[in-house]
Amino acid sequence: MSNKIPVVENILNANDQLAEEVHRRLNQAGVLAVNFMASPGGGKTSVIVRTVRALMDEVRIGVMDGDIVDLDLRELAGMGIPVSLINTGGECHLDANMVYRALPSLNLDALDLLIIENVGNLICPAAFKLGVHLNVVIASVPEGDDKPYKYPQMFRGADVLLLNKMDLQEYMGFDVEYFRRGVEALNPGVTFLPISCRTGEGFDAWLTWLRAQINGRGAAK
């Protein structure tokens, strides 16, 4: 005899529960965790390096990097900040379990800000919660202005959206208004900051935003 058993359980339930555990540990340590997502070549590492350089004298920063080699971490390690490579073995995203297992590799109590660099991909990372406090999505001008329309999940989940490589806008015919409308449609009121990692354009606004998040963390919890 065949019987139907109702289940109604989210397929990623196990990940979501681990993400909650990660979140608890981060809060216990009093560290603000920020997840950086972008396509490969969008500028995650460059933005992180420039951000760390600007803030490292005032904020205690650690970086976790989901990657297959430690190339991106060498420059940061050379600057003397604690770094941890999450070797993804070619996976298309970080998940809560990878972050959970990497937590002991950093002394969280000695950090104010934990930067997590996700795998370069605009699809899969959006589906896996990590337990962080904030999601930063970096888009870049050469990728084209239609990205919010192709990857709604990624752009919906952003707490701040950085549009990088603005120094190339005049050469690429990138329609900032069309791009911004796509973001605003799905994620109304999201902080939208055009920047250029190369020239430094817009970085003051980004750093001001990030400082406010770090300072406001205690109140927000």
Add this chain to the structure above:
Amino acid sequence: MHELSVTQNILEIALRHAQQAGAVRIREINLVIGELSSIVDDSVQFYWDIISAGTIAQEARLNFVRVPAKLRCRQCGHEFALGRNDYVCPACGSFAVSVVGGEEFYLDSIEVDLAEPQPGPGQTP
């Protein structure tokens, strides 16, 4: 893509619920997957055949119910399908929209064979 880990999660959830119900075999697994939850049915089925081998879910059929992405205009309430290149409401021209369908990603139910009831005292099997 990450179909292998997704398939492992599906198996874990199905086995757990089957065990709780005292099932001896899982016949069918009903999944509800939204259009925005990118996953490839054939790929899940491929992994399923491998990882379910030797479990009570071996040879279970995976049924995928697909839910199209749906948007709702926050200005006029009109609901419409996700377009290709813009999010403009076809009824009023507003571009303030909410996603109201297409993000589903859950195991809805399983069809199982329950264990035959144990013969009570005094009964002849």
